[in-house]
Amino acid sequence: MLDENITAELAERGIVTDTFRRLAPDKKELIYRAAIGLFGKFGYDGLSVDQLCREAAISKGSFFQYFPSKSHLLEFTVLMFDDFLTKWMAELKGNETAVLARERLLYLYQALLVNSKLHPDQERFFLFVTRGLEHAAVRLEGIDLERHFNEYIAEIIKRGEETGEIRGDFDVELTAHLTSLIIEGLIRRRYLVGRLPRGETGEYLISFLFDGIKA
Amino acid sequence: MLDENITAELAERGIVTDTFRRLAPDKKELIYRAAIGLFGKFGYDGLSVDQLCREAAISKGSFFQYFPSKSHLLEFTVLMFDDFLTKWMAELKGNETAVLARERLLYLYQALLVNSKLHPDQERFFLFVTRGLEHAAVRLEGIDLERHFNEYIAEIIKRGEETGEIRGDFDVELTAHLTSLIIEGLIRRRYLVGRLPRGETGEYLISFLFDGIKA
DNA sequence: ACATATTGTGACCAAATGGTCGTATCTGTC
């Protein structure tokens, strides 16, 4: 999961130090996992560096030899996760066999929510970055984790329009945005309530999206 | 806006002190407004009591004569806002003239997003409570600001089903939930981007919801 | 085996935090 090339690039950009880059991969992985779990659970201000160090089994002195500051740890974690999402989406696209827009949406839904590769910690971290971070003391510019889903969905909608499956009088971007909102809402619902609505495979949701609620 | 009866009830429940209850209404209002604005902007952990006191023009000593703790201030603010939403929804229902589900949804959309009574600070506070609070150090049990919208929408959907305007094979609760998600997403979008998509009156959204995206 | 460079460590620091408390000021009553 943890790619050495990325660590090198992040060191280049000053988000992590060179010392961190040289660190053993499993140690880096441990820190990354601890950060994902703890940021998601406690938020940015709610997580102290001491707590992170305890969880990742490193000393505070070491921490600041790896990261210039606490906010750099967050940036590191978000960028790593962003990269993970990029690869995941690419993999999904690669494995896609459906052709029709309706089936493609269903496939995506199932891949994201039914057979999801995401660990609960990752889901919670995703929600934290996309929503909770808005009300935290730190700001991360130019990062949009939702774009992975938005772009995928927008592509499906657009192609569906071209092939005549989907009405052409709709605003593609907004439609994709609204669809993403729904999927994100379902992620939250599963993480909060512990289960998907009606526990099924997505037929219902796609029905809602695709056929509308009109009689 | 600020109702004396509520202050009395909150004092009864120990959320604010008796001293606060006796305070001049405009002073209470000032504290409430400062809290709405600052919690929304900085989150729970990001806002210090000192900062709140500065904004509300009271001393720290006074603050702790009004509220048992910082978390009680949050609870006070949320409950006041909750009450505001209750009254607003009741007012909307009272003024409603539309009968058909489609028109009722459009009316609600316009009331919430086009002619909204909500101050930007209130919108941001709403988003903070419904999303950002999940990742803060403090927890508020049993409070669900979204229920106001959910219940209204659920009622529209349900009645629409009964009159045959809306397909009967849908899960009312989930449909209402998804509809709420979209509306909440639009609130966020307006507050972040500063405008509604396509800047129109909601016809497009209702179209999306009501007619579906199928060709 | 030694010298040197790199990495690990936790006591320590200044600043900020939520919360307290003794005192000053106000308000109403006589």
Next chain:
DNA sequence: GACAGATACGACCATTTGGTCACAATATGT
């Protein structure tokens, strides 16, 4: 205007915070 009770105040406190630093441990090269 004197008294008493309530209210306002900000210096103060213990704790926690992000971050530093001097030193210990370990790796590395020869």
